[in-house]
Amino acid sequence: MEFFVSWYHGDACYPVYDNHCSLLVSITSVPFDWTVQSLLQPPRRLLIDSGAFHLVTASSISPRLLADNGMYDEKGATLKAGAQSIEEKISQLSPKKVLERQLSILGEEQIPTIVCALDYPILDPHLSLQEKSKCITQTIAFAWEFKHLLEERRMSSHVTPMAIIQGYDIDTLKWCAHELAAIDFPLYGLGSLAPLKRHEPIMERVRAVASIIEPERLHIFGVSAIQTILALKEMGIHSFDSARPAKAAAYNEIFYSHPFRRFGILEPSSEGSKLKGRIPRVNRLTEPLKCQCPICVEHPESILVVGKRANIKARGVHNYYHLKRVLCDAPIC
Ligand SMILES: [Zn+2]
Structure with missing residues (x-):
């Protein structure tokens, strides 16, 4: 199982210390003109997510950063990220511009890279069922658009697309996984686990999704507990990511x-x-x-x-x- 360490601009350059380092970079956690060539040492593998999770959870991303990253269409560039509802924020993301920004982060580097489809994270427990369902249908629609964009562009062989599975319970996750499997991607990521925190509810969702998508094609986002990491490894999960080393360091x-x-x-x-x-x-x-x-x-x-x-x-x-x-x-x- 591969471990992608989440990297924020300003964190230590892990690849300098580890020749086999796999790095997760989010569009919204690096400056708008940042590329992987800016690192002192490139990682062995790279995962570039869409920034949607960061956008939904952070209240202080500057509108300038989002606009410069192509996260907003021109009309939305003047809106304040922190002042909007999640729906307003995500509705202004552009799958095409997100993909362009992901590819510009990679530049000419031939590093094996996973690029994530734009998704619609469900992190607010107060959303109505209707709103949650809308998040899922929007995630599936983004995945369709992503697939279409990739076919148009004929991606290089070192770039692997990943669709993101969203849901708020076992049934909706399985439904989303089914729909995305029908579109057909080489890799799938499982999101929306962050609010669960406890091991067993997380594993219950992972097992449900793994009954539809083979574990060796699944990435699990944002895992920090050792017990969970080891259980995922035991299942034969493809990969996971964690921001825990730097976060824990910041908390001494x-x-x-x-x-x-x-x-x-x-x-x-x-x-x-x-x-x-x-x-x-x-x-x-x-x-x-x-x-x-x-x-x-x-x-x-x-x-x-x-x-x-x-x-x-x-x-x-x-x-x-x-x-x-x-x-x-x-x-x-
Ligand atoms: Zn040490």
Whole structure:
């Protein structure tokens, strides 16, 4: 099973530390003129999503960024992303411009790349059934348009399209999977899992979709729990992505593997005072444990420094190393 690490502009460049790094980039998480050539080292594989999830969940994406990325048609470029309903936001996305932006991110690079169809994430539990159904039919319509665009363009062999399955329960996910399978894609991604959080409800949905789409053609979006990652691997799932290494690093969390453990940082200044964050004092480190990651072999103390951008990046690389080690059962190369 392949692990795509979610990458935001400003995160550590994981491919510098891992020759086999697979990166997930979202259109809306990089500047409008960003290309993969801007990285110090290109990833081994790339997954470029449509930005729809980020657009729906973030309230602070600048309209300029969206407009410059072709996320809005000209008429919509003056609208404020944060001030709109989800429906208004997504209704102004253009599948054609999203695909063009995905391909411009890749440029002339021949990296094996998955490009995701634009979808309509269902993340708001307060939506009516009618609104949720509309999200699904719109996702299917976007997939049709995506397929048509790909046929028109005759894509290079290193670019693989992925349709996104959306639904709000087992039946609607299966229905969406059926409809997308009829359009026929080499790969399918399963979205809308983020609000579930718990392992069993997530796995229930994955198993339902895997009864229609073979696990080896399924990507599972936004997985962070180790138990879930290992269960997906056991099922023979094609791939998953996680933003957990960098997110945990930003929250001053440090991972170790074999077995997987999670620690906080005990700053000298916090002696006797109330601690921030959820990790208890007993699980906080004042010095790093033994580690062979590319950061710790040179500057092990750097992962314990709080508040500085460079140290958060270093911690992100350390966390990535251990998360990947859990999955691959082997150190990164
Ligand atoms: Zn380390």
